[in-house]
Amino acid sequence: MQRQELTSLLSGLYEPQKFRDYAPNGLQVEGKQDIVKIVTGVTASEALIDRAIAEKADAIIVHHGYFWKGESEVITGMKYRRIAKLIRNDINLYGYHLPMDAHPQLGNNVQLALALGLEGLAPLESGKELDESIGVVGSLPGSVATMDFIEKVATVVDRQVLAEVVIPTVQRVALCTGGAQGYIHKAIAIGADLFITGEVSEQTIHVAREESISFCAAGHHATECFGPRALAEYLNRLEGIDALFVDVPNPA
Numbered sequence: 475m476q477r478q479e480l481t482s483l484l485s486g487l488y489e490p491q492k493f494r495d496y497a498p499n500g501l502q503v504e505g506k507q508d509i510v511k512i513v514t515g516v517t518a519s520e521a522l523i524d525r526a527i528a529e530k531a532d533a534i535i536v537h538h539g540y541f542w543k544g545e546s547e548v549i550t551g552m553k554y555r556r557i558a559k560l561i562r563n564d565i566n567l568y569g570y571h572l573p574m575d576a577h578p579q580l581g582n583n584v585q586l587a588l589a590l591g592l593e594g595l596a597p598l599e600s601g602k603e604l605d606e607s608i609g610v611v612g613s614l615p616g617s618v619a620t621m622d623f624i625e626k627v628a629t630v631v632d633r634q635v636l637a638e639v640v641i642p643t644v645q646r647v648a649l650c651t652g653g654a655q656g657y658i659h660k661a662i663a664i665g666a667d668l669f670i671t672g673e674v675s676e677q678t679i680h681v682a683r684e685e686s687i688s689f690c691a692a693g694h695h696a697t698e699c700f701g702p703r704a705l706a707e708y709l710n711r712l713e714g715i716d717a718l719f720v721d722v723p724n725p726a
Contacts, residue, residue, distance in 0.1 A: 477533075484568060487708075488573035488577060489573065496543050496571060496572075499570050501567070501568055502540050502541060503561070503565075505532065509715075510716060512532065512534070512709055513526040513529055513534050513535075513718050514535045514705050514709075515536050515537075515720045516538060516695055516699055516722070517536060518538065520556050522536070525722070527563050535569075535702070536567070536570075536702065537570065537574045537698050538569070540553070540557070575698075576606060576608055577605065578604045578605040580704040580705055581701050582697065583649060584604075585703075585704050586651055587649060589630045591615075597609070597611070598610055598648050608654070609648065609654065609660065611646065611649075612647060613645055614645050617643045621637075632696065635691060635692040638683065638689045640682050641667055644688060646664075646668075647669075648668070648669045651700070652698050655673050656675075657671065658689065669687055669689050670697075671690075672693055673694050695725075699719075699721060707719075
């Protein structure tokens with residue numbers, strides 16, 4: 475596959491024009507023209523780049539790329555080391571932030587929801603379609619003990635989670651992967667029994683207790699492995715492409 479073909483394919487898949495984002499979505503660092511081996515991951519860290527080099531990858535596609543709003547514009551230190559390795563090894567870097575969260579089939583949110591057995595998925599954000607909403611809401615087939623479901627969450631994300639069980643049973647679940655603890659108010663507004671995200675703030679627990687909604691912080695990194703993993707599986711179905719999801723463990 476040629477670089478422009480992959481760029482067009484990803485643009486059609488993720489439709490970045492639908493989102494006002496914090497970083498550019500699409501090709502961020504240009505590399506070689508011919509693309510056969512692709513590595514996907516959560517963050518374009520130096521460790522992920524090193525693994526891509528070892529795998530002889532032609533492109534890396536991540537959820538957390540580069541050039542975030544508000545960051546320093548100079549290419550020095552950590553940023554230089556990362557970009558220099560990409561350029562020296564002629565590796566293309568693609569980043570898709572909110573589009574990779576919101577994709578209705580391959581997105582972080584939908585993939586986590588499906589892994590948890592949620593049904594009837596709908597947008598968490600009022601007034602948006604499922605492919606535009608950052609976050610989803612769905613239901614379990616029946617009411618279950620909240621602690622039992624929290625244990626399932628921990629199993630699915632393969633890590634310890636932080637939970638505040640406010641109500642004993644759960645059926646309607648809202649979730650938004652990553653650092654979306656502020657979206658607990660959206661979960662409350664739609665009547666969810668439990669809100670799942672990646673991170674927690676001090677005030678989040680007070681909100682959960684006072685608004686009678688259970689809460690689970692399951693890890694920013696852990697909840698955002700689902701989209702890059704699903705993308706690698708999708709790309710592997712394309713002729714002439716060898717894609718690999720690489721997990722660089724991160725306790726955050």
